[in-house]
Amino acid sequence: MAFANAFYNTIVKRNSVFVPAIFAGAFAFNIGFDVAVSKFWDHWNRGRQWKDIRGRYIQDADES
Amino acid sequence: MASSSVVRKAINVPPTVRTLPSGIPSAPRLNLAARAPSDGHHHGHGPTLRSDTPSRFTGGGLKTTPAGLLYKTVVSPAVSTQYHQRHIHSSAIAKDAPEVPDYSAYRSRSDSNNRALSYFMVGSLGVLSASAAKSTLTGFLETMAASADVLAMAKTEVDLASIPEGKNVVIKWRGKPVFIRHRTSDEIEEAQSVNWKSLRDPQPDEARVKKPEWLVMLGVCTHLGCVPIGEAGDYGGWFCPCHGSHYDISGRARKGPAPLNLEIPPYELNEADNKLVIG
Numbered sequence: 001m002a003f004a005n006a007f008y009n010t011i012v013k014r015n016s017v018f019v020p021a022i023f024a025g026a027f028a029f030n031i032g033f034d035v036a037v038s039k040f041w042d043h044w045n046r047g048r049q050w051k052d053i054r055g056r057y058i059q060d061a062d063e064s
Numbered sequence: 065m066a067s068s069s070v071v072r073k074a075i076n077v078p079p080t081v082r083t084l085p086s087g088i089p090s091a092p093r094l095n096l097a098a099r100a101p102s103d104g105h106h107h108g109h110g111p112t113l114r115s116d117t118p119s120r121f122t123g124g125g126l127k128t129t130p131a132g133l134l135y136k137t138v139v140s141p142a143v144s145t146q147y148h149q150r151h152i153h154s155s156a157i158a159k160d161a162p163e164v165p166d167y168s169a170y171r172s173r174s175d176s177n178n179r180a181l182s183y184f185m186v187g188s189l190g191v192l193s194a195s196a197a198k199s200t201l202t203g204f205l206e207t208m209a210a211s212a213d214v215l216a217m218a219k220t221e222v223d224l225a226s227i228p229e230g231k232n233v234v235i236k237w238r239g240k241p242v243f244i245r246h247r248t249s250d251e252i253e254e255a256q257s258v259n260w261k262s263l264r265d266p267q268p269d270e271a272r273v274k275k276p277e278w279l280v281m282l283g284v285c286t287h288l289g290c291v292p293i294g295e296a297g298d299y300g301g302w303f304c305p306c307h308g309s310h311y312d313i314s315g316r317a318r319k320g321p322a323p324l325n326l327e328i329p330p331y332e333l334n335e336a337d338n339k340l341v342i343g
Contacts, residue, residue, distance in 0.1 A: 004180030012183040022187055026194035033195070 219343035224278065224333075232294040234283060237342045241283035241291055242329060243302070244340065247313065252276045254300070255314035265325045269314045272328055280331050280342065281315045286324040302326070 011021050046052060082090045128134060172178045210218070220237040222244060227233050230251075233244045247255070255269040256276075273279055283291050283302075290306035297303030298319060299312035309320030316325040331342040 001174055001176055004174070004177045007180050008176065008183060012180075012187070018183075018187065019190075022190040023194060025187070025191040026198065029191055030195050030198060 215343070219341055222340040222342070224338045224340050229277075234294070235342075237329065242342055243279070243281045243283045243294065243315075243326070245279040245294070245313075247277055247279055251300070251313045255312065258312065258314070258316075260316070264317050264323065267314075267316060267325055272314050272316075272325070274331070274333055278333065278340065279313075279315060280329065280340065281326040282329050284327065285309055285322055286317065286326065287320070287322040292326075 010017070012018050042049070084090050218238055220235060220242070222233070222235060224246075227244060227246045229246045230248045231246055234241050235244065236242070245251075252269075258269075260266050260268050269276070272281075285292050285304040285306065287304065287307055287309050290304050292302035292304040292309070292311060294302055297310040299310050301313045301315060301318075302311040303309070304311075304320065304322065307321050309322035310318045311322070311326055312318050314325075315328075317323065329342055331340060333340055
C-alpha cells in the first residue's frame, strides 16, 4: 500500500514525470534486453563462435 | 381452387390479465358486445340489426357455393362444455428484496494498490511500445547505412613497422592522399611546445594525434585542395606549392592562405598487430 502510493505520487501523478520516466524506462529496457539476448546467444552458441575458437588458429597473436 | 377452400381465421384472444374499474375483464381484441348477425330477411321482425354486426355484403355470416362451404363467421360461438384451466404466468415473481450477487470476492482490497497497478500497466505498455518503436526506427535507418562489406572496402590498412622514425608515408584512402608521419621525439616536443592558442585554427597537438609518434592526416590543403609537400615549408612540416600555405609538424596551418589545419581522418591504431586502420 505504501509502496503503491509512493509509486503513484512520485512517478505517475505528474505527466511531465510519467512520460520521461517511460522513455527512460524504454532506454534502459532496450539496453537490458540487448544484453540479455546477447548473453543468451553466446551461451547457446558457446564453442562455435569465432571469438571462442580464435585461440585454436591464431596462436601468435595470443602470445605476443 | 382457393375460392373453394374454407377461410378459417382464428384469433387467439389474450388471457385476461387486468380488470377495468367497472369490473369488466379487459380483453382488447374481444368484442363482448357482439351479437349474432341477423338473418338476411329483415322486414321489421326479428332481432334488430346492430351496427356492429358485419353486413352481408362484407362477407359476414355464412356463404356457400355450389362447391361447398366458402366461409362461415361465428360471432358467438357455442359455449364449450369442456373445462380448460388456464395458468397465467404473465409476470415475474415478486420478491421481498432484489437479490444482488455478492461481488465482494471480486472487489480489490485496496484502491491505491488498484490505481498503482493500473498505472504501472499503462507505463509498462508505454515502455514496451517506445522500445519497439525505437528498434523499428533504428532498424529502418540502418538499411540506409553502408553495409559491412562496403565499409570494409573503404578501410585502408597500413603496417606501421615499415615506416621508420622521421619518415613520411603517403597512401591512398578513398581516393585521397593520407599523410602518415612517424615523428621523432624532437618533433613531438616541438609540436607540443607551440603556443597553439595564438594559431589561426587553434588546436593542441594532443587533439590531433592518438599516439604522439604517429601523425595521420588527410593530405589535402584546406585552402583549395592541392596536395602539400612533406618536410618542407618554414615550420618543418608541410608546404603547399599552389598558394604557399605552410603547415607545422602537427599539420596546423601557420602561414599562407590556408584557413584550417589539415584534416584528421578517422583511424584506429592496432597496438597488438602494429597496424594502422584508416576509415
